[in-house]
Amino acid sequence: NFMLTQPHSVSESPGKTVTISCTRSSGSIASNYVQWYQQRPGSSPTTVIYEDNQRPSGVPDRFSGSIDSSSNSASLTISGLKTEDEADYYCQSYDSSSFWVFGGGTKLTVL
Amino acid sequence: QLQLQESGPGLVKPSETLSLTCTVSGGSISSNTYYWGWIRQPPGKGLEWIGSIYYSGNTYSNPSLKSRVTISVDTSKNQFSLKLSSVTAADTAVYYCARHEAAGTGDYWGQGTLVTVSS
Numbered sequence: 001n002f003m004l005t006q007p008h009s010v011s012e013s014p015g016k017t018v019t020i021s022c023t024r025s026s027g028s029i030a031s032n033y034v035q036w037y038q039q040r041p042g043s044s045p046t047t048v049i050y051e052d053n054q055r056p057s058g059v060p061d062r063f064s065g066s067i068d069s070s071s072n073s074a075s076l077t078i079s080g081l082k083t084e085d086e087a088d089y090y091c092q093s094y095d096s097s098s099f100w101v102f103g104g105g106t107k108l109t110v111l
Numbered sequence: 112q113l114q115l116q117e118s119g120p121g122l123v124k125p126s127e128t129l130s131l132t133c134t135v136s137g138g139s140i141s142s143n144t145y146y147w148g149w150i151r152q153p154p155g156k157g158l159e160w161i162g163s164i165y166y167s168g169n170t171y172s173n174p175s176l177k178s179r180v181t182i183s184v185d186t187s188k189n190q191f192s193l194k195l196s197s198v199t200a201a202d203t204a205v206y207y208c209a210r211h212e213a214a215g216t217g218d219y220w221g222q223g224t225l226v227t228v229s230s
Contacts, residue, residue: 035216044223050216090158094214099171105157
């Protein structure tokens with residue numbers, strides 16, 4: 001079994017760039033895809049990044065994803081921050097024994 | 112457009128069994144590509160995967176909940192269901208159903224249903 005660790009919160013100003021990390025506790029981050037979900041208050045999660053770095057249609061290219069094997073982590077980067085990006089963000093990955101695992105979530109404040 | 116809708120009691124007594132159903136419309140649950148999962152979110156907290164089922168009936172559950180979780184599928188009704196036994200106040204949460212690839216993303220989610228465990 002593995003865990004995904006995210007910072008509890010991040011904040012940045014409109015127009016700036018923010019990066020949210022997601023560190024895998026055991027096993028290689030590169031061994032299975034990482035997804036990122038955005039959840040606004042009172043709403044269901046929606047995918048902003050899938051398969052490490054792919055954007056679903058309709059997600060602006062201000063959102064990007066990457067993985068770093070040296071730190072065994074994935075990152076979600078949001079550039080040109082807008083107030084509408086303020087939300088909770090969750091990473092999620094998989095392995096054959098744990099199946100689906102979510103990170104603890106990161107609250108993004110755009111101020 | 113695929114839609115998922117959770118249904119079931121909003122209030123369950125401690126020690127009883129929580130039962131929820133997810134009805135899938137706009138597509139077939141009998142897909143050999145996708146799994147059908149349950150995820151919950153306690154008030155003010157993060158997402159927790161509960162378990163998932165394949166249309167053939169193969170199930171996968173969170174090890175921390177496995178002893179209390181039963182997930183089943185009814186392909187004739189295009190539905191899948193969750194039963195969580197011996198509930199406590201810690202099981203109070205919004206429960207979501209979702210479609211996902213095994214190692215991929217959950218691309219369709221239900222709106223979620225709040226289940227409160229209280230006497």
